[in-house]
Amino acid sequence: MVMSLELLACAEMTEADRRAVAAGVSGAALMEAAGAAVARRARELWPAARRILVLAGPGANGGDGYVAARRLAERGLAVTVAALVPPERLSGDAAFMASRWSGAVTPIADADFGAADVIVDALFGAGLSRPLEGAAADAAERANASRTPILAVDVPSGLHGDLGAPLGRGPVVRAAATVTFVRPKPGHVLLPGRTLCGALTVADIGTPEAVVPSLGVATFRNRPALWSGALPRPATDGHKYRRGHALVWSGPEFMTGAARLSAFAAARVGAGAVTIAGAPAALRVHAAHVSAIMLAEAVDADGLEKLFGARRFASAVVGPGAGPGVEAAARAALDGAESAVLDADVFTAFAGRPDELAAAIRRAPARPVVLTPHEGEFARLFPDLTDGSKLDRARAAASRTGAVVALKGADTVVAAPDGRAAIADNAPPTLATAGAGDVLAGFCAGLLAQGMPAFEAAAAAVWIHGEAAAGFGPGLIADDLPHVAPAVLARLLGAPKDS
Numbered sequence: 001m002v003m004s005l006e007l008l009a010c011a012e013m014t015e016a017d018r019r020a021v022a023a024g025v026s027g028a029a030l031m032e033a034a035g036a037a038v039a040r041r042a043r044e045l046w047p048a049a050r051r052i053l054v055l056a057g058p059g060a061n062g063g064d065g066y067v068a069a070r071r072l073a074e075r076g077l078a079v080t081v082a083a084l085v086p087p088e089r090l091s092g093d094a095a096f097m098a099s100r101w102s103g104a105v106t107p108i109a110d111a112d113f114g115a116a117d118v119i120v121d122a123l124f125g126a127g128l129s130r131p132l133e134g135a136a137a138d139a140a141e142r143a144n145a146s147r148t149p150i151l152a153v154d155v156p157s158g159l160h161g162d163l164g165a166p167l168g169r170g171p172v173v174r175a176a177a178t179v180t181f182v183r184p185k186p187g188h189v190l191l192p193g194r195t196l197c198g199a200l201t202v203a204d205i206g207t208p209e210a211v212v213p214s215l216g217v218a219t220f221r222n223r224p225a226l227w228s229g230a231l232p233r234p235a236t237d238g239h240k241y242r243r244g245h246a247l248v249w250s251g252p253e254f255m256t257g258a259a260r261l262s263a264f265a266a267a268r269v270g271a272g273a274v275t276i277a278g279a280p281a282a283l284r285v286h287a288a289h290v291s292a293i294m295l296a297e298a299v300d301a302d303g304l305e306k307l308f309g310a311r312r313f314a315s316a317v318v319g320p321g322a323g324p325g326v327e328a329a330a331r332a333a334l335d336g337a338e339s340a341v342l343d344a345d346v347f348t349a350f351a352g353r354p355d356e357l358a359a360a361i362r363r364a365p366a367r368p369v370v371l372t373p374h375e376g377e378f379a380r381l382f383p384d385l386t387d388g389s390k391l392d393r394a395r396a397a398a399s400r401t402g403a404v405v406a407l408k409g410a411d412t413v414v415a416a417p418d419g420r421a422a423i424a425d426n427a428p429p430t431l432a433t434a435g436a437g438d439v440l441a442g443f444c445a446g447l448l449a450q451g452m453p454a455f456e457a458a459a460a461a462v463w464i465h466g467e468a469a470a471g472f473g474p475g476l477i478a479d480d481l482p483h484v485a486p487a488v489l490a491r492l493l494g495a496p497k498d499s
């Protein structure tokens with residue numbers, strides 16, 4: 001099984017195949033290895049299965065299906081191929097593999113979906129070019145309705161490997177498991193694709209080692225290996241301000257909770273000092289709740305500017321529970337802090353004016369900025385960025401604003417203006433709870449404050465957030481997240497907490 005960070009877009013996968021063939025591996029050998037991996041996985045998952053129905057499509061995905069059929073039949077299983085197109089209409093390696101299949105082939109319309117123990121879905125893979133309709137749509141729907149476990153080859157048919165969603169309104173196969181090749185694709189990680197794939201495995205099919213690194217892939221799974229090298233490690237001779245002073249802008253007195261969640265989060269991921277800035281009435285409320293976190297008066301953006309003028313703030317958070325004056329506060333933070341995390345109310349304030357926000361960010365192009373919208377806030381801020389996958393939209397927003405964009409959800413995408421992107425798959429459903437976003441903004445700010453580069457800081461914050469929630473388990477509220485983050489950090493930094 002392959003464990004790696006890269007996620008290959010369908011076009012990159014095609015290019016990987018081309019380069020593998022150019023390096024001397026035959027297409028037939030790749031297909032043989034792909035089909036063999038599918039057969040192996042079917043036997044591993046369903047060792048008691050005896051009757052296998054392989055749905056074979058018109059392209060190379062179907063070719064993989066013919067290989068899997070042969071390999072399973074060689075093991076004594078009763079295999080039928082249900083063909084979307086007659087085998088003689090196939091071409092290339094798929095035609096060759098169909099010619100090596102001597103077992104039963106039935107037109108897909110006549111196949112008995114209920115008579116199989118396992119269905120292998122080899123209808124369409126990376127070549128899906130339009131929604132499923134007609135006989136293909138019927139087959140997908142009958143496979144789903146049969147309740148027979150489905151093993152998808154490369155991707156469940158109908159699911160687009162780049163989008164993580166079906167093409168158009170066509171149906172999509174719901175797989176119990178999926179075997180993909182070389183590397184996962186974004187569509188295996190983005191939702192709903194991740195769910196439609198079931199248990200995903202990645203098979204090595206003999207693509208030479210050098211091929212994937214030669215592709216310049218910029219999309220990754222959000223895993224510690226992507227950013228742990230940049231994770232701040234407190235130095236023995238460290239000074240609290242050298243570990244970074246983060247500022248959190250507070251809303252008015254009845255909206256203080258969000259700022260406190262951000263402030264605790266920034267402190268727990270290692271900012272050396274954290275200050276909450278706000279109006280006196282709000283600070284009085286904060287004072288009843290915090291000890292290590294400092295308070296500083298800033299009635300409005302002018303007050304905030306004065307604070308930034310008086311001392312260095314390595315990062316600032318503006319947006320959580322911010323209320324009135326948030327636009328001016330965001331502008332002050334972009335000008336005055338060494339890095340900034342903008343969240344929540346900032347996106348409402350700049351709704352439909354992303355270019356004005358971008359202009360404010362680009363006044364200091366070297367200053368790291370992270371934007372952390374959820375889908376609703378993203379739609380408000382960028383009403384015209386509706387096309388493409390979540391990955392495409394986050395990338396477009398990052399390139400447009402010059403900020404790192406963390407487009408939140410159960411498949412949070414972190415995208416950088418330079419084109420890099422990471423997709424997270426570790427957030428448990430319990431993370432969808434009030435205030436969790438405020439904590440995420442604080443984690444980002446705490447890591448930025450310690451000098452972690454913005455893309456890595458945002459990706460790490462998202463991952464830590466997910467792990468903290470998963471580790472806590474049921475009953476999670478946002479207040480718990482900063483408290484459990486140190487255990488996650490201890491694992492990342494390799495230092496047992498109790499040593």
Ligand SMILES: NC(=O)C1=CN([C@@H]2O[C@H](COP(=O)(O)OP(=O)(O)OC[C@H]3O[C@@H](n4cnc5c(N)ncnc54)[C@H](OP(=O)(O)O)[C@@H]3O)[C@@H](O)[C@H]2O)[C@H](O)CC1
Nearest residue numbers: 030031059060061124125126127128129130131132154181
């Ligand atoms: N290294 C690897 O990953 C390898 C992967 N292999 C397998 O190859 C497929 C990709 O094969 P490809 O032939 O490019 O594409 P598909 O098999 O997915 O399907 C293409 C054909 O299907 C037609 N098509 C597309 N969408 C529809 C639809 N909705 N309805 C009907 N027909 C459709 C398409 O027609 P066009 O008009 O668009 O040309 C093609 O005829 C990959 O997924 C792996 O499984 C290799 O086996 C080995 C290496």
Ligand SMILES: [K+]
Nearest residue numbers: 121124155157
């Ligand atoms: K498939």
